Amino acid sequence: MLDEHTNSTGVSCERFRCSARGLILPFGIEACMPIKLRATLYFIFLLYLFLGIAIIADIFMSSIETITSKRRKIRYPDPGEKDKYLTVEVRTWNDTVANLTLMALGSSSPEILLSIIEIIGNRFEAGELGPGTIVGSAAYNLLMISALCISSISATETRRIKLYSVFMITSFFGFFAYIWMFIVLSVISKDVVDLWEAVITFLLFPLVVILAYLAEKNFFASKKIDMDEEEQTLILTPPEHDESGSPRNFRKDELLQFLRDLGQTTHLSLEDKAQLFAAKLSESMHRSRMQYRIQGARMLTGGKSLFLNLPDKLQEIYSEVHNRDSIAEHRASMASKLGDDEEDTDADDPRSLIEFSTTSYAILEHEQRVTLKVKRRGPIDFDVRFRLDTIDGTATAGEDYVKLSEEFKMERGQQEKRITIHVIDDNQWEPDETFFVKISLPEGEEARTRLGSKTIALVTIINDDEPGVIEFEEPITLVKESIGKAEIKLVRVNGADGRVSVHYRTKDIDAIATRDYEPAQSEVIFEHGEISKIIAIPIINDLEAEKDESFAVEIYDPTGGAQLGKHTRTVVTIINDDDYKTMANRMASLVQVDMDKLSVTKTSWGQQFQDAMNVNGGDLETAKFGHYVGHALSFFWKVLFAFVPPTAMAGGWLTFFVSLFFIALLTAVVGDVAAIFGCLVGLKDSITAISFVALGTSLPDTFASMIAAKNSKTADDAIGNVTGSNSVNVFLGLGLPWLVAAIYWESKNLPFTVKAGDLSFSVLVFSICCVLGMLVLILRRYLSVFGKAELGGPAIPKYLCSVFFVLLWIVYLALSSLQAYGYIKWQS
Numbered sequence: 001m002l003d004e005h006t007n008s009t010g011v012s013c014e015r016f017r018c019s020a021r022g023l024i025l026p027f028g029i030e031a032c033m034p035i036k037l038r039a040t041l042y043f044i045f046l047l048y049l050f051l052g053i054a055i056i057a058d059i060f061m062s063s064i065e066t067i068t069s070k071r072r073k074i075r076y077p078d079p080g081e082k083d084k085y086l087t088v089e090v091r092t093w094n095d096t097v098a099n100l101t102l103m104a105l106g107s108s109s110p111e112i113l114l115s116i117i118e119i120i121g122n123r124f125e126a127g128e129l130g131p132g133t134i135v136g137s138a139a140y141n142l143l144m145i146s147a148l149c150i151s152s153i154s155a156t157e158t159r160r161i162k163l164y165s166v167f168m169i170t171s172f173f174g175f176f177a178y179i180w181m182f183i184v185l186s187v188i189s190k191d192v193v194d195l196w197e198a199v200i201t202f203l204l205f206p207l208v209v210i211l212a213y214l215a216e217k218n219f220f221a222s223k224k225i226d227m228d229e230e231e232q233t234l235i236l237t238p239p240e241h242d243e244s245g246s247p248r249n250f251r252k253d254e255l256l257q258f259l260r261d262l263g264q265t266t267h268l269s270l271e272d273k274a275q276l277f278a279a280k281l282s283e284s285m286h287r288s289r290m291q292y293r294i295q296g297a298r299m300l301t302g303g304k305s306l307f308l309n310l311p312d313k314l315q316e317i318y319s320e321v322h323n324r325d326s327i328a329e330h331r332a333s334m335a336s337k338l339g340d341d342e343e344d345t346d347a348d349d350p351r352s353l354i355e356f357s358t359t360s361y362a363i364l365e366h367e368q369r370v371t372l373k374v375k376r377r378g379p380i381d382f383d384v385r386f387r388l389d390t391i392d393g394t395a396t397a398g399e400d401y402v403k404l405s406e407e408f409k410m411e412r413g414q415q416e417k418r419i420t421i422h423v424i425d426d427n428q429w430e431p432d433e434t435f436f437v438k439i440s441l442p443e444g445e446e447a448r449t450r451l452g453s454k455t456i457a458l459v460t461i462i463n464d465d466e467p468g469v470i471e472f473e474e475p476i477t478l479v480k481e482s483i484g485k486a487e488i489k490l491v492r493v494n495g496a497d498g499r500v501s502v503h504y505r506t507k508d509i510d511a512i513a514t515r516d517y518e519p520a521q522s523e524v525i526f527e528h529g530e531i532s533k534i535i536a537i538p539i540i541n542d543l544e545a546e547k548d549e550s551f552a553v554e555i556y557d558p559t560g561g562a563q564l565g566k567h568t569r570t571v572v573t574i575i576n577d578d579d580y581k582t583m584a585n586r587m588a589s590l591v592q593v594d595m596d597k598l599s600v601t602k603t604s605w606g607q608q609f610q611d612a613m614n615v616n617g618g619d620l621e622t623a624k625f626g627h628y629v630g631h632a633l634s635f636f637w638k639v640l641f642a643f644v645p646p647t648a649m650a651g652g653w654l655t656f657f658v659s660l661f662f663i664a665l666l667t668a669v670v671g672d673v674a675a676i677f678g679c680l681v682g683l684k685d686s687i688t689a690i691s692f693v694a695l696g697t698s699l700p701d702t703f704a705s706m707i708a709a710k711n712s713k714t715a716d717d718a719i720g721n722v723t724g725s726n727s728v729n730v731f732l733g734l735g736l737p738w739l740v741a742a743i744y745w746e747s748k749n750l751p752f753t754v755k756a757g758d759l760s761f762s763v764l765v766f767s768i769c770c771v772l773g774m775l776v777l778i779l780r781r782y783l784s785v786f787g788k789a790e791l792g793g794p795a796i797p798k799y800l801c802s803v804f805f806v807l808l809w810i811v812y813l814a815l816s817s818l819q820a821y822g823y824i825k826w827q828s
Contacts, residue, residue, distance in 0.1 A: 018679035025672040035680055042677040049670050050696035051301065052637040053110050053663065057700060058297035059644055060109065060659040062600040064102040065290040066652030068093040096166055096216045099289050099721050100209045104728035107293055107704075109660065110697040111137050112733035113667040119737040121668075124744045126193075126754040129671055132689025132762065133697065134733050135178065138726040139690065139766045139812050140698045142174075142773055147805035148702065149709040149718045150780075150791050151798055158789030159715040160781065165215040167720050173208045174723035175770050177730035180204070182763045185756035192751045198742040202735030208727050255588060274590035275310065276318050281591070282308040289708070289717045294600055296703030301638070302630030304617020306600065307711075311621050352378045354386055354410070355452030356439060362460045364496055364529050365425050370459055372437060374408075376415045377452070384410045384449045387440045388419060395433035395461055400424055407442055423461055432494060433461045462531060468495030470502045470526070470558055471565025477572045481541050486517075486572050488535045488553055492526050493565065500560030501525045504535060504553055511549035511574055516540055520553075526562075539574060549574045602646040612638035670696075684820050686758040691813060701725075715790045719777075761826045762816045769808045776801055 017035060018026070030038055070092045075085045105112070115130030153159060161167045184197050255277055287306075295306045310318055357373040376384065390397060390404045397403035402422040410417050421437070437457045441449055473489040490502070505521040506513060513519035518538040526533060535553065550573045558564055602608050615631045616623040631638075641662065645654045670693070678688035708717035738752070745752040780786040780793070780801065787793025818824045 018676045024669060026676055039677060039680040042673055042680060046670065046673045046677055046692065046696065048633075049666055049673060050699065051634050053666050053670070053697065054297045054300055054700045055303075055634055055637045056641050056644075056659050056662045056666065057106065057109065058294050058301075058303065059641055059647075059655060060663060061103075061106045061290050061294045061297070062602070063647050063652040063655035063659060064098075064106045065288065065294065065600045066647040067656065068098040068102060068288070068290065070651065094213060094216070095288065096163070096212050097209060100170070100212055100724050100728060103289055103293075103721070104725045105732070106290065107701055108137070108725055108729050108733065109663050110667050110670070111694075111729055112736075113664045114671055114693070114697075115733045116737045116740075117664065117668045118671055119741050121671075124741040124752075126741070126752075128685035128758065129675060129689045129693065130737070131181075131734060131759050132686045133693045134729045135759070135762050135766055136690030136694030137698050138174075138178065138729060139769065139809060140694050141701060141722045141726060142770060143805045143809040143812070145698070145702055145705045145722060146719050146773065146777070147802040147809075149705050149715070150805070151802040152706050152709050153792035153798075156794075157792045158787045159709060159712070159718065159791035160789045161720050162714040162716050163216055163720065164781075165218070166212045167716070167723065169211050169215050170208065170720075170724035170727060171774055173204070173211075173727040173731075175767065175774070177204070177727040178763045178767050178770070181730055181734065182760055182767070185754060186760045191753060191755050193738050193742055193754050194752075195739075195742040195746050198735065198738040198752075201731060202739045205728060205731035205735060208724070208731065212724070255591065270586065271590055272314060274593075275308070276314055278591050279308045279310050279314075279318055283711070287708075287712065287717070289704075289721050291600065292708040292712075292717055293700065293704040295707050296705075297700040299703050299707070300630060300700060301634040302615055302623075302627040302632075303634075303638070304611050304619070305622075309619065309622035350379065351448050351450045352376055352380065352382075352384050353450055353452045354384060354439065355454040356437075356457045357416075357454075359454050359456060360458050360460075362462055363423055364462050365423060366497075366529075368423050368425050369420050370423060372419050372421065372457060372459075374410070374417045374419065374439065376410055376417075379448075380413050380415060382448065383412050385442050385445050386410070386449070387442055389438050389440065390421065391436040391438060393434035393436055393458070395435040395459075397435070400433055400461060401435060401459075404437070421459070432463055435459050435461075463495050466495030467498050467500045467561035467563075468492040468526075468531075469563050469565040470500070470555065472553075472555070472567040472570040473532075475567045475570050477570060479539060479572060479574055481539060481574055483539055485536045485538050486574075488537065488570055488572065490524060490533045490535060490555070492531045492533075492562070495562075496526075496529050496531050498528055498560055499525065500558065500562035502555045502558045502562065502564070504555045506537060507552045507554060509550040509552055509571065511551040511572075513551070514540075516549050516574060517551055517572075524555075537572065601648055601652075603648045604646055605642070608642040608644075608646055609639070612642040684758070686762065686820050687817050690762060690816055709791055718791060758816070758820045761819045761824075762812075765812050765815050769812050773805060773808060776804060 017038075026038075033041075068091070071090060072092050073087055074090055075087050111130075111133050114133055118127040118130040119125070180201065184193060184201070185191065188194075188197065291306055297303070298305060354374055354376050357375045361370050361372060363370040372388075374386065374388075385407060387407050388404055390401070395401055401424060404419075404421050408417060408419065437459060439451065439455045439457075441451065470490060470492050473491045477486060477488055479486045490504075492500070501523050503521075503523050506517070506519045511517055517540055520535075520537055524533050524535065537553065550571050552569055552571050554569045555564060556568070602611075611617045613635075614620075616627045641659075644658050644662070647655045649655065674688050674693050675685060677683075677692070678685055705718045705722070709715070709719075712718065714720075738754075742752045777790050780790050781788060785794070786797050786801070792798060815824065819826050
């Protein structure tokens with residue numbers, strides 16, 4: 001709308017363009033500004049508002065995380081002792097329900113509130129900005145976020161969706177929601193939303209939640225609703241508690257094992273070691289979608305990280321320790337890829353159960369065969385059939401072993417069957433190599449036979465064509481003073497041919513020979529084929545209180561052609577029994593303090609202002625340049641929103657409602673700024689909505705999904721929630737304002753008019769792109785060329801899929817824009 005405006009001096013300014021587009025804006029001072037300057041200022045202001053929404057949404061999501069992390073106590077029979085019960089704490093909120101209700105509301109609140117505010121501000125008449133933003137956000141979330149997540153995972157790694165039945169239900173409704181919108185606006189009652197249509201649209205929201213919850217509980221697959229995985233874990237391994245009775249995030253034996261894995265790092269303080277262990281826990285701990293969403297916003301604004309960041313000196317040590325577990329991780333990865341069809345044991349199941357007797361085998365290459373045992377439990381009064389297939393690891397079929405892909409039969413009454421796999425002795429030196437053997441059931445056998453948990457066996461071929469390399473298995477050993485003897489393991493790797501030996505000797509550090517331990521200098525002999533030996537050093541218990549003392553054991557002068565490995569020296573630390581307990585308890589307390597710092601729950605306004613006014617939440621040692629830039633840009637918003645009540649108050653609900661009010665306030669301003677900016681640059685509201693506004697409101701979700709893709713073990717938190725959020729956007733973001741407006745116009749005996757126009761075309765194009773995108777994700781899950789996973793996999797197919805998703809998004813924007821400006825003729 002164009003209006004004449006005259007300033008206070010009576011000088012006539014240029015026509016005041018777009019002066020009637022907003023509820024609050026524009027200001028009168030803008031009248032005499034050049035159009036280009038106004039457009040530039042509005043664009044910058046729009047970006048700054050998106051930054052503010054990201055920060056208040058962080059607080060909003062923190063309140064949701066506090067609310068949904070509430071726990072309740074339950075009692076279960078103790079599996080170890082009869083007639084006894086265990087009391088454990090489990091989360092009150094189910095993850096699927098939380099993700100589709102509070103989580104979806106949190107991540108989509110700007111889009112939902114924009115639609116509600118726009119329709120109320122227009123005197124209950126429909127606008128284009130709110131619905132367009134909902135459709136545009138859905139397109140960006142499904143296509144662009146999927147593209148980024150697919151390619152963000154490093155080569156060879158994959159992520160599969162775990163709760164696939166939930167994903168399929170939310171995917172269906174994520175597609176149906178937009179088809180339903182098209183049907184309502186263009187088919188049933190053209191350009192009119194009747195009251196019953198608004199009611200159904202809104203009621204589809206709880207229907208999605210209920211069906212997704214039932215799917216997670218396997219309601220459609222079996223009559224028995226499964227127990228939560230968290231509850232099963234807690235029953236088998238109840239959490240340890242500290243001196244105050246609070247549950248710990250870890251077990252003390254895990255802490256002590258990590259200390260052993262640290263190696264020769266005696267220069268580290270107890271605080272440094274605690275921080276390293278906390279970093280390991282932070283990396284492996286279960287995280288909710290809410291936490292990833294909060295972390296995404298904080299990455300954008302230089303806020304306090306929910307992941308423990310280590311200083312550079314500690315990061316190097318942590319990386320070294322982490323790399324020592326590469327073989328175990330490789331095996332776990334293979335088991336994850338190959339063992340998805342493993343079944344749970346059930347004592348009431350009438351079928352026979354078959355599995356390997358052990359999941360790990362080792363064989364010397366010259367022995368040329370390895371025998372695997374498959375055992376059978378349950379009914380044995382009938383024959384059972386099963387398949388064994390070998391899968392390459394570092395060993396290659398045909399070069400290192402004879403490939404096996406064969407069906408076997410276990411006769412009636414037979415409880416064990418032995419299968420031999422032949423190993424090729426090539427008389428050439430190679431490092432120790434591995435391959436896998438997978439057990440599966442032939443078609444039709446599932447009716448009377450089921451698989452146990454041990455369906456993947458790892459076979460290690462130990463090279464014996466060379467004398468080998470001798471080294472200590474661990475570079476550090478912790479022992480109590482009362483242990484009697486310190487047992488130190490020597491290993492022989494990359495060869496076991498012939499009789500070899502190595503000499504060893506002890507050497508004082510701050511422990512003194514003959515007073516704290518018995519000195520030793522001798523020779524260890526490995527016979528042909530032997531791959532490990534134990535060196536026993538007597539420890540002297542003088543019953544006096546002493547500080548920790550250490551001595552070294554060194555190996556030297558190998559014979560028989562053997563070579564020394566990397567760890568030729570190990571440090572044995574003797575810890576006083578009382579000091580040992582004190583040290584473990586103190587370090588456990590330090591670790592718990594580090595873990596508590598990662599909590600999203602704020603206990604006081606003082607803590608909030610301290611985090612708001614400091615870069616990276618005050619952790620300057622790990623702050624990067626990007627943290628300082630983000631903090632400088634968002635400082636005003638951080639301090640302003642530090643006035644929001646802390647999440648510790650009223651269980652998080654007070655923070656929830658206050659932050660929701662701020663989001664609504666900012667969203668109202670965003671609606672004005674976006675509408676005026678689009679008007680100034682000549683963009684229609686429908687195009688402004690699906691591009692600038694949709695991108696701005698979805699940016700924190702982009703960071704959240706990429707973080708989840710890299711750090712989570714599954715794809716659920718990365719893309720599994722996208723489809724759920726898309727359906728909730730329509731059913732709640734349009735269903736609620738439609739319902740309110742339809743009731744208002746029904747009370748006046750008038751129809752609620754919603755012009756389909758550009759919206760119906762945009763919805764149709766998105767629906768086609770949605771089908772194509774979902775087909776690609778389904779193919780990725782089942783085709784080996786993509787790694788049989790939704791995310792990651794081989795490099796070329798991975799990047800091709802990402803490019804395809806990006807092209808779909810560009811096509812969606814291009815076609816919607818061409819139609820909006822009349823280049824594509826469309827009559828809804």
